[in-house]
Amino acid sequence: MSEITLTIDGIKVRTSPGSTILEAARKAGIKIPTLCWHEDLGVQSVCRLCVVEVNGARPLQPACSYPAADGMVVRTNTPAVRQARRLNLELLLARHPDGCLSCARNLKCELQQLAQDLGIRDIRFERMERGLPKDESSPSLVRDPNKCINCRRCLEACESVQSVATLSVVNRGFESVALPAFGDGLMDAVCVMCGQCSLACPTGAITERDDTERVWAALADPRKHVVVQTAPAVRVSLGEELGLPVGAIATGKMVAALRRLGFDRVFDTDFTADLTIMEEGHELLERMKGSGPLPMFTSCSPGWIKFIEHFYPELLPHVSTCKSPQQMLGALAKTFYPDTAGIPRENVFVVSIMPCTAKKFEAQRPEMRSSGYQDIDVVLTTRELGRMLREAGIDFANLPEEEFDPPLGMSTGAGAIFGATGGVMEAALRTVYEVVTGDELEGESLEFHEVRGLEGVKEAEISLGGSKVRVAVAHGLSNARKVMERVKAGDAPWQFIEIMCCPGGCIGGGGQPIGTTMALRAQRAAALYTADRDMDLRSSHKNPAVNALYEQYLERPLSERSHELLHTHYTPRRGW
Amino acid sequence: MVDDSRCVVDLARSMLAFFEHESCGQCTPCREGMPRLLRILDKMCAFRATAADLDLAMELAEVMYNSALCALGQSAAMPLRTIIEHFGDEVKGHLNGVCATGTCSSHRVPSERRRDAHV
Ligand code: SF4
Ligand code: SF4
Ligand code: SF4
Ligand code: SF4
Ligand code: SF4
Ligand code: FES
Numbered sequence: 001m002s003e004i005t006l007t008i009d010g011i012k013v014r015t016s017p018g019s020t021i022l023e024a025a026r027k028a029g030i031k032i033p034t035l036c037w038h039e040d041l042g043v044q045s046v047c048r049l050c051v052v053e054v055n056g057a058r059p060l061q062p063a064c065s066y067p068a069a070d071g072m073v074v075r076t077n078t079p080a081v082r083q084a085r086r087l088n089l090e091l092l093l094a095r096h097p098d099g100c101l102s103c104a105r106n107l108k109c110e111l112q113q114l115a116q117d118l119g120i121r122d123i124r125f126e127r128m129e130r131g132l133p134k135d136e137s138s139p140s141l142v143r144d145p146n147k148c149i150n151c152r153r154c155l156e157a158c159e160s161v162q163s164v165a166t167l168s169v170v171n172r173g174f175e176s177v178a179l180p181a182f183g184d185g186l187m188d189a190v191c192v193m194c195g196q197c198s199l200a201c202p203t204g205a206i207t208e209r210d211d212t213e214r215v216w217a218a219l220a221d222p223r224k225h226v227v228v229q230t231a232p233a234v235r236v237s238l239g240e241e242l243g244l245p246v247g248a249i250a251t252g253k254m255v256a257a258l259r260r261l262g263f264d265r266v267f268d269t270d271f272t273a274d275l276t277i278m279e280e281g282h283e284l285l286e287r288m289k290g291s292g293p294l295p296m297f298t299s300c301s302p303g304w305i306k307f308i309e310h311f312y313p314e315l316l317p318h319v320s321t322c323k324s325p326q327q328m329l330g331a332l333a334k335t336f337y338p339d340t341a342g343i344p345r346e347n348v349f350v351v352s353i354m355p356c357t358a359k360k361f362e363a364q365r366p367e368m369r370s371s372g373y374q375d376i377d378v379v380l381t382t383r384e385l386g387r388m389l390r391e392a393g394i395d396f397a398n399l400p401e402e403e404f405d406p407p408l409g410m411s412t413g414a415g416a417i418f419g420a421t422g423g424v425m426e427a428a429l430r431t432v433y434e435v436v437t438g439d440e441l442e443g444e445s446l447e448f449h450e451v452r453g454l455e456g457v458k459e460a461e462i463s464l465g466g467s468k469v470r471v472a473v474a475h476g477l478s479n480a481r482k483v484m485e486r487v488k489a490g491d492a493p494w495q496f497i498e499i500m501c502c503p504g505g506c507i508g509g510g511g512q513p514i515g516t517t518m519a520l521r522a523q524r525a526a527a528l529y530t531a532d533r534d535m536d537l538r539s540s541h542k543n544p545a546v547n548a549l550y551e552q553y554l555e556r557p558l559s560e561r562s563h564e565l566l567h568t569h570y571t572p573r574r575g576w
Numbered sequence: 577m578v579d580d581s582r583c584v585v586d587l588a589r590s591m592l593a594f595f596e597h598e599s600c601g602q603c604t605p606c607r608e609g610m611p612r613l614l615r616i617l618d619k620m621c622a623f624r625a626t627a628a629d630l631d632l633a634m635e636l637a638e639v640m641y642n643s644a645l646c647a648l649g650q651s652a653a654m655p656l657r658t659i660i661e662h663f664g665d666e667v668k669g670h671l672n673g674v675c676a677t678g679t680c681s682s683h684r685v686p687s688e689r690r691r692d693a694h695v
Contacts, residue, residue, distance in 0.1 A: 060643050092608065
């Protein structure tokens with residue numbers, strides 16, 4: 001049968017066999033409440049808020065997992081359905097702290113929204129909160145298990161999407177709750193700090209660590225020269241966080257907003273993305289001549305770095321020694337920049353605006369102190385910057401467009417696309433191709449569509465004049481794991497592999513707006529490719545500011561000073 | 577086991593305590609509903625339950641049957657539904673301080689519950 005027809009609340013709905021009642025109902029414009037269901041995650045079917053009546057029968061059935069069938073009659077608002085839905089929600093609320101006004105998820109919380117949608121006004125059970133301690137061990141994330149409603153979406157994100165499996169449900173029955181294994185805090189658990197669990201969580205049980213106060217304090221300190229950098233992916237998500245349409249490119253407004261907050265210089269991580277391509281591209285060419293193991297893996301994603309340190313430490317020699325663009329900028333912002341601008345290094349305070357919770361961890365790594373100080377002082381996520389701008393009362397939508405500051409603010413389209421899966425690879429290919437063949441790429445030929453898009457593992461073969469280079473791109477750590485297994489088995493035909501920890505790359509990072517889905521990731525990625533196409537310069541090696549930096553300061557890619565400031569090493573860690 | 581000397585409310589309560597112990601905790605109605613139901617039965621056995629409590633217990637029983645994920649949560653409410661159906665007067669007596677078998681009393685300590693203090 002190519003299509004089935006069922007009746008939902010008196011409406012005939014045609015749908016494909018194999019779809020669930022929930023999917024069929026959405027087609028008919030009927031919104032069945034859900035809490036443990038997430039459009040990108042495996043079905044849990046545990047919250048029982050989506051129950052509906054099927055063919056008049058009892059018990060009721062969960063719409064999120066129950067298959068639609070031909071001729072089926074479904075009712076979604078009978079007294080029994082409403083009673084079950086409302087009582088189950090009431091039970092969850094009776095267990096939950098009454099802390100909306102001071103909760104990071106206030107107004108973006110699915111539990112709160114459901115309570116509002118169902119019009120719950122009275123909770124007939126005595127409140128019984130868990131009384132468990134908050135986990136503030138991690139520099140990236142804060143967990144408040146008292147706000148956990150046992151939906152298991154974080155488990156699904158951590159285990160199925162990321163293949164890390166930090167979280168599990170501990171205890172049975174009434175005492176069960178999602179926690180890191182062995183009762184550890186996240187910092188002591190095997191956790192890569194990616195924050196995908198916080199994007200998956202419907203409530204405020206897992207949130208980014210809020211570091212905005214430290215930035216406010218630095219901005220108010222007259223001795224501090226406060227500089228800020230913005231990651232590629234933030235320009236296409238900050239607008240969304242502040243109410244502009246999904247995929248709005250808000251680069252100029254973002255720069256203007258940061259100046260209004262009081263930052264002394266607004267630099268662009270895209271600049272060091274271009275610099276990364278120069279260093280990493282040359283590293284690849286050196287390795288292809290035999291200087292190190294192939295395939296080489298990219299190193300810009302700290303969630304990925306922590307993953308390989310935990311799970312594949314034996315493959316660490318394959319990882320490029322390049323620091324991430326954030327850390328390269330941090331090192332330059334506390335050495336080259338103050339030294340040439342005549343500012344004492346110790347007065348410079350560097351803030352990063354990142355789509356990422358793992359970057360908060362990265363900034364604290366002991367290796368990231370090339371300037372003699374911690375190179376990056378504070379990392380804020382897109383969500384935290386949104387919070388600062390709202391608090392400051394900045395009318396984001398109506399800001400003028402402003403430009404980044406020299407010298408670390410100039411970038412190319414290649415830097416911009418770093419924010420989407422495949423972008424680092426594409427940027428590298430643009431440069432490596434031109435360096436190796438001497439031919440110039442222009443317009444369409446600059447675009448390597450084979451490495452774009454949301455397929456989990458992408459492969460391409462590019463001919464570089466006489467020779468060929470084979471590359472792979474993976475995003476989401478379960479896909480990274482597949483690629484690593486092939487490398488381990490000696491079954492990897494590639495020379496260069498890009499890995500991004502988060503699904504979709506940084507546009508889908510754990511610090512991005514709440515409500516991030518694969519569909520929104522696709523729209524943000526499309527916006528980055530548009531931003532790239534709108535730039536005059538689209539290849540990293542054509543960035544005049546990068547070239548000037550080499551002339552004035554670094555000499556050449558992989559120079560001694562480059563190694564000192566822009567390269568790093570890794571630490572094998574305990575796995576499961 | 578079931579004879580005239582055993583209070584039906586107390587019997588339902590001990591059966592429910594068994595079910596509660598077995599609840600795995602995956603789904604909302606069983607994980608959250610069972611302890612609440614047990615607390616109401618505790619209150620009934622101590623003559624501290626009101627008519628509203630009994631109504632809420634009936635509603636819990638219905639919702640657990642209608643929406644729990646597996647047979648355990650679906651059947652856990654059966655004891656309560658059964659005694660209400662067959663021994664309605666004896667059950668309601670507990671709202672007015674009367675236990676036909678004399679098993680229950682206002683001095684009675686609630687069953688070994690985790691958060692007894694709240695009952
Ligand atoms: S998690 Fe949601 S319901 Fe709970 S306090 Fe926060 S906003 Fe309110
Ligand atoms: S931050 Fe990432 S690795 Fe850590 S618990 Fe969350 S999803 Fe898992
Ligand atoms: S922490 Fe959040 S996502 Fe995880 S089970 Fe609890 S409520 Fe669900
Ligand atoms: S993919 Fe991007 S957002 Fe995710 S951990 Fe890596 S750098 Fe951070
Ligand atoms: S009904 Fe079944 S699945 Fe649900 S909590 Fe009880 S035992 Fe677990
Ligand atoms: S959304 Fe269907 S059971 Fe939770």
